[in-house]
Amino acid sequence: MAKKTNKTVYIVALLLLVGGLGSLVYSGLSQNSVYFLNVSEARAMPVGELSNVRLFGTVAAQDIVGGPGQKGVQFRLLDKSGNKDSIAVEYDGVVPDTFKPGAEVIVEGGVDSTTGVFGARTLMTKCPSKYKKQREQEKAQNG
Numbered sequence: 001m002a003k004k005t006n007k008t009v010y011i012v013a014l015l016l017l018v019g020g021l022g023s024l025v026y027s028g029l030s031q032n033s034v035y036f037l038n039v040s041e042a043r044a045m046p047v048g049e050l051s052n053v054r055l056f057g058t059v060a061a062q063d064i065v066g067g068p069g070q071k072g073v074q075f076r077l078l079d080k081s082g083n084k085d086s087i088a089v090e091y092d093g094v095v096p097d098t099f100k101p102g103a104e105v106i107v108e109g110g111v112d113s114t115t116g117v118f119g120a121r122t123l124m125t126k127c128p129s130k131y132k133k134q135r136e137q138e139k140a141q142n143g
Contacts, residue, residue, distance in 0.1 A: 039079035050111040061101035
């Protein structure tokens with residue numbers, strides 16, 4: 001009789017473990033799911049679906065308020081594919097030193113359904129191509 005209860009205990013423990021892990025995976029994926037979109041894809045989606053997304057694009061040369069070394073910036077993010085799509089972005093954190101017109105950036109946040117402005121929680125800039133050129137030159141010299 002002791003063998004039967006031990007087997008039952010192991011089965012119940014295994015089911016609880018599998019159920020607990022499944023629950024953790026499901027809640028982790030649903031809370032941290034972030035769409036990664038370009039500007040034209042975001043503009044094509046309903047505003048209600050843009051509450052937690054990452055957008056990538058290029059900083060427009062005009063309409064920049066704020067900048068590197070300051071806290072907060074407002075700018076237009078242009079679609080990298082060359083079409084005319086853009087979206088207004090507001091960011092309240094410290095602006096990276098590499099932020100400038102024409103820089104490729106990734107912003108994470110959501111669109112305000114009343115204003116249509118993208119409120120960014122994070123702002124990341126891609127490394128400028130000059131660093132890539134410098135690394136290639138160093139590789140050629142070291143050979």
